Amino acid sequence: MRRVLAAVLLVMAAGCSTAPAEPATQGTIAEPDPIDWGPCTDIKRPDGEPPARQDASVRCGKLAVPLDYAKPGGEKIDLALIKLPATGKGTKLGSVVFNFGGPGASGVDTLDQAAKALTSLRTRYDLISFDPRGVERSSGVRCGDGAEMDRFTSLDTLPPNDRTHRESAAANKEFAALCRENAGKILPYVGTVNAARDMDRIRAAVGDAKLNYVGMSYGTQLGGVYATQFPKNVGRMVLDAPLDPTVTFEQRTLAQTRGFQKAYESFLKSCVKNQCAIGKDQATANTNVENLMNELAAKPLKVGNRELTQGLASTGLAAALYSEMTWPFLEQALSDALRGRGQALLYLADTYIGRDQDGTYSTQMTSFPAITCVDTAERPTEAQVRRTEEAALKISPLFGGEGSGGLCRVWPVKGSDQARHVDATGSAPIVVIGGKGDPATPYEWAPKLTAQLKTATLVTYEGEGHGAYLSGSKCVAGLVDAYLIDGKVPQKGATCPAA
Template identity: 35%
Template sequence: MPSLPGTLDSMRKLLPVALILAAGCQAAPPAVPQTGQPRTDTSIAWAPCGPRECATLEVPLDHARPQGERITLALTRMPARDPGKRLGSLVFNPGGPGATGLDFPRVLTRAHDTLGERYDLIGYDPRGVGESSPVRCLTKEDLAIAFAADPTPDTDREKDDAFAAARKVATACEKAAGPLLPYLGTRNHARDLDRIRQALGEDKLTAFGLSWGGSLMATYADLFPGKVGRLVLDSPGNPTLSQFEVIRLQMAGTEKGLRRFADACGARADCPIGATGEEVLERFDRFLDRGLPVGELTEPAARLAVLYGLYRPDGWPKLENALAKAYKGDGRPMLEMSAWLAGGSQESGFSNFQDANMAVNCADYTERYGRRDLDRLAAKIAVDSPRFGPSSVWQTLLNCAYWPKSADPHAGRLSGAGAPPILIVGNTGDPDGVYEYASDLAGQLSSARLLTWDGDRHGAYGGKNACVDAAVDAYLLKGALPGPGSRCR
């Protein structure tokens, strides 16, 4: 699943101090030179824009043809507040794929407050996203139709309609995006990152990637191991799995997250949606089966709202109240929550988050599924994820059924041989990024060190756990890795 544009909008500093439950830290070889002032041979012309600086950078549409057609990337910079101790540039990617990253270094307040003293904090919109040659195929009407569609088609007519809609979207995307569409895969994004590194005047890339952003950093390390500085992969996806396996693991994590949410609410005397965890789940199941639509709130929108609400425990009260109101006939709070995951809000309209998310995923994966495939996989995933699995199979795998061939899809397992130490942070209770992604990726990348957090939200760094924050800061500022097997509680 995507990481949300609004996931980091209310991060707070943590007051209690936690400890890394391991024997000390291992010092990594300094991967980022003490560069002082940046080199002047940069091709980026920065200009003031509000609390930051802004610029654009042209990169090849097809990196195999560097002299060919160009596309434009939008970037932001917050210069290091202590230039005399400047370490270099720190590039951020918030994930998605499809999330805008222009403001990410600013809203990730831990990074702004702690790392911004010594790093230039660089945000950017990846290709196809936001202000970077955006791909737009879905109108508001298309989104409305998608939100009204049956997420688990049962009859031949419903399945025919679903495939017809997928064909229509693919055709619209191809027409709107033109030559860009086959070049939106993660490997092309990684090559863009190297162009950004060069334009910033940095010998090595130092970067922080959340969720899909972590997958992107892993791909970069595999393609450019000699250009790696310090890379943090926070709750990364795993770009080496099949698309179905990604969905299977994600939805199993979501089911577990829903169970934790239900048990936590049901254990309280003031829970507005059930007296016990089981009652919370039973009432939710009845609502999905027979209680929808509620006004404009459809079943797909309700499912999206729950996914959004489960991302972090401090969002659970909002989900409780939204469900309670929906059960009483007011679907507006859940509709607004679903709009965030769709990449916008009811008031401000929608970004191109869904367009870009779909485009990157369809460019990354070569599998194209037919009706029998989807029926079989929906039944298979229902074993571990009966509430969310079948709908995710139909809604996600069907998206790519008529997509054009990718110019550079995922290429199997990663290695990154020769890269300096890389830090991966995984959360055991992550409802979306899934801890298995992080642990498997740590086994693939030859220089990776895994830090485990026993947390239950998506994304670890940035005011959620002082132990994690201290470890990430120490790595980025000093090159110090947590010891093998380190765990944060």
């Protein structure tokens, strides 16, 4: 979830595509051909980089799917996929497909990095992930070059006054024009409903009768939409760090603002227990961070030939709150910045926004608005956007903002509410995992998604961080693996302590 970067893409030029955001009907489509798995060098990114690979067994491939499912015989696009073949000698259970979130995260780049935490699962399953349509190697939405993206991602969010609003609006009019010019025909078709249809094509292409699936963050919405469209094709499905697809832009912004503020306060509390480098007590540490952000808004820190702006510093701060494991690095990064050294905070920001050292960008920051805005028909007014920002700033001066509503209000293609309604009636059991300390997908969304699905069981994780399955919690990993491998559904009301 990238709400914290709202100022990057706040307001875009008005205009709507005449193409439908989602096809009204799905025509008859022939069964897909099997995927020709081969070396991962065959699916390099546009910048020439192949995905990271830990061992020679990792394979990659492509799958052709309709650009527009209402015209199944028409133009096709290629989805990029990655597979970690099963390693065990016992009976193989098929495949598990992963989506690691976003929307906009590259599954091809992420699965291999997560392999070590999935060793048990890999003994029985092939592990598969993919770049969803509009992401990276799968007709990824690209809107500007490195220099242009640098301008957008470095925009300040503080202070929230007429100047920052005007600067954001002007920058994002340029961004919108670049998206329309460079992303082209894919924009109307990147929504979650189409991505779910793509997943069923993947299921068929790998030869599985049922889709076994692990979705994290945005991946929970993708899984929920799949289970709604194809309930009889659902195998063993786990939805970790769930979204509530029904929330409005305002509700999402305020919930996430509370989540990040809570995680920030937990970080400060943890920090001051042992001679915190940014302040002797929680109040002092918070004041120092707030002063740092205000100073950066007035005068950015030089970092080589770049600058650490307030906008980038806030992004780096938020990025490190996603996991307790990064809190020590965040403490050092903030301490360095307070002493005039911005390299560490800039590194955190670059990791979050998908900027490489050579100045090129992944599609994280462009796929996200493209998918988010096409997945809803909601288009807030300017008054509603400002009201949202005012309410969010009361919750948190550091993380409050207008959210994605300002950007989607003027996104250049129409949206559809189809992906906001889920009901998996008739599916196999689904396991939903919600974390009490999750900053990006607040726990309150977990029971709501569970209820909407009708066939789901909720597991509560008491720890911090975004996502529980890969958090290091043996309890959560045990429950998930027991379901995916043995089909054992967790008991109603199951709870796991913090790792």
